[in-house]
Amino acid sequence: MRGKKGLLIVLSGPSGVGKGTVRKAIFSKDNTKYEYSISVTTRNPREGETNGVDYFFKSRDEFEQMIEKGELLEYAEYVGNYYGTPVDYVRQTLDEGRDVFLEIEVQGARQVREKFPDGLFIFLVPPSLHELRSRLTGRGTDSEEIIQDRLNAAKEELMLMNLYDYVVVNDRIESACDTIDSIVAAEHCRRERVEKIYKEMLGVD
Amino acid sequence: MRGKKGLLIVLSGPSGVGKGTVRKAIFSKDNTKYEYSISVTTRNPREGETNGVDYFFKSRDEFEQMIEKGELLEYAEYVGNYYGTPVDYVRQTLDEGRDVFLEIEVQGARQVREKFPDGLFIFLVPPSLHELRSRLTGRGTDSEEIIQDRLNAAKEELMLMNLYDYVVVNDRIESACDTIDSIVAAEHCRRERVEKIYKEMLGVD
Numbered sequence: 001m002r003g004k005k006g007l008l009i010v011l012s013g014p015s016g017v018g019k020g021t022v023r024k025a026i027f028s029k030d031n032t033k034y035e036y037s038i039s040v041t042t043r044n045p046r047e048g049e050t051n052g053v054d055y056f057f058k059s060r061d062e063f064e065q066m067i068e069k070g071e072l073l074e075y076a077e078y079v080g081n082y083y084g085t086p087v088d089y090v091r092q093t094l095d096e097g098r099d100v101f102l103e104i105e106v107q108g109a110r111q112v113r114e115k116f117p118d119g120l121f122i123f124l125v126p127p128s129l130h131e132l133r134s135r136l137t138g139r140g141t142d143s144e145e146i147i148q149d150r151l152n153a154a155k156e157e158l159m160l161m162n163l164y165d166y167v168v169v170n171d172r173i174e175s176a177c178d179t180i181d182s183i184v185a186a187e188h189c190r191r192e193r194v195e196k197i198y199k200e201m202l203g204v205d
Numbered sequence: 206m207r208g209k210k211g212l213l214i215v216l217s218g219p220s221g222v223g224k225g226t227v228r229k230a231i232f233s234k235d236n237t238k239y240e241y242s243i244s245v246t247t248r249n250p251r252e253g254e255t256n257g258v259d260y261f262f263k264s265r266d267e268f269e270q271m272i273e274k275g276e277l278l279e280y281a282e283y284v285g286n287y288y289g290t291p292v293d294y295v296r297q298t299l300d301e302g303r304d305v306f307l308e309i310e311v312q313g314a315r316q317v318r319e320k321f322p323d324g325l326f327i328f329l330v331p332p333s334l335h336e337l338r339s340r341l342t343g344r345g346t347d348s349e350e351i352i353q354d355r356l357n358a359a360k361e362e363l364m365l366m367n368l369y370d371y372v373v374v375n376d377r378i379e380s381a382c383d384t385i386d387s388i389v390a391a392e393h394c395r396r397e398r399v400e401k402i403y404k405e406m407l408g409v410d
Contacts, residue, residue: 123396161396161400162396162400164396165395165396166391166394166395166396167394167395167396167399167400168394178390179390179391179394181387182386182387182388182390182391183387183390183391183394185383185384185387185388185391186371186384186387186388186390186391186392187391189371189372189373189384189388190370190371190372191328191366191367191369191370191371191372194372195366195367195372
């Protein structure tokens with residue numbers, strides 16, 4: 001049972017924790033219940049990434065014009081590149097009663113929290129910093145220095161956990177996806193959200 | 206990932222909504238994740254009910270002695286009979302890190318909320334009051350007058366919804382059970398509950 005407005009679901013977490021992988025797994029299911037908000041970025045596409053599917057890839061000039069025009073719900077500069085979320089799609093989809101799913105960096109999540117305090121903010125964490133290091137190394141495209149920078153950034157980002165509603169461990173991708181689905185299902189049942197609807201339904205003022 | 210202490214899960218709702226049926230369905234699964242707290246009652250066993258399984262059946266004298274000795278977490282008198290929850294089992298099981306599941310009347314839930322404000326309070330509601338009436342009639346053991354009393358009680362109980370954290374519609378039993386499981390899974394991920402554990406794990410103060 002759902003309210004009239006959709007839920008804004010924000011998945012974030014430290015770099016390298018695998019939030020992109022979890023997001024892809026969620027949206028690879030046939031019965032995905034969320035609308036995915038595609039981010040804009042100025043970074044180069046990685047192998048296998050498609051413009052308009054994984055990201056909208058833009059130049060710095062184009063991105064900065066979007067900032068000036070107020071077309072971004074949030075944006076962040078991260079490892080020398082911009083990442084941002086187009087605002088129109090998000091507002092429109094929520095108004096239509098559908099849940100919107102954002103997968104963004106922690107800097108951006110903080111901006112979204114200010115604009116959508118009722119959003120559902122989920123922080124994805126690795127089982128341990130040791131495993132985070134392994135993953136970053138395993139990616140094989142970054143130097144030791146960049147890896148160390150990212151680990152330090154991740155430690156700082158973990159301090160940001162207190163801005164979030166939920167913390168999910170990315171121990172197994174399938175398990176993390178299931179937990180996120182559970183969190184959204186639970187949130188739709190939160191009393192504050194549904195009290196009004198039920199009282200109307202039951203004819204109680 | 207779980208905290209050191211178990212969650213106290215309280216399922217309640219208006220009379221006739223089917224909270225006993227939902228509770229039985231949850232505990233009939235092989236992989237039940239909760240410890241069921243068996244209630245004490247002075248009402249007569251219904252057909253198929255077993256002492257020590259469905260309830261501990263006691264006399265009024267025995268029950269009132271338990272009240273005097275402070276052995277009950279909550280108790281209520283309902284349609285002329287006492288219902289209560291033995292407190293020792295609940296505290297002990299929570300301390301052992303296991304989740305305890307209570308299925309109780311709304312009067313009792315209010316008492317538990319006072320003693321366990323961090324509990325997880327779930328309010329089960331019927332799809333409509335009309336269907337509640339059908340169910341009560343369908344039970345076939347009550348007079349019209351008792352049914353009307355129960356409907357009025359249910360309307361009052363619905364006003365108590367604001368004491369609860371979550372509201373679950375009992376449209377289909379299986380669906381209600383799944384939603385309750387989702388709520389518990391989500392609650393274990395709530396940031397307030399797990400922040401401390403994660404920070405220890407990640408070596409962050």
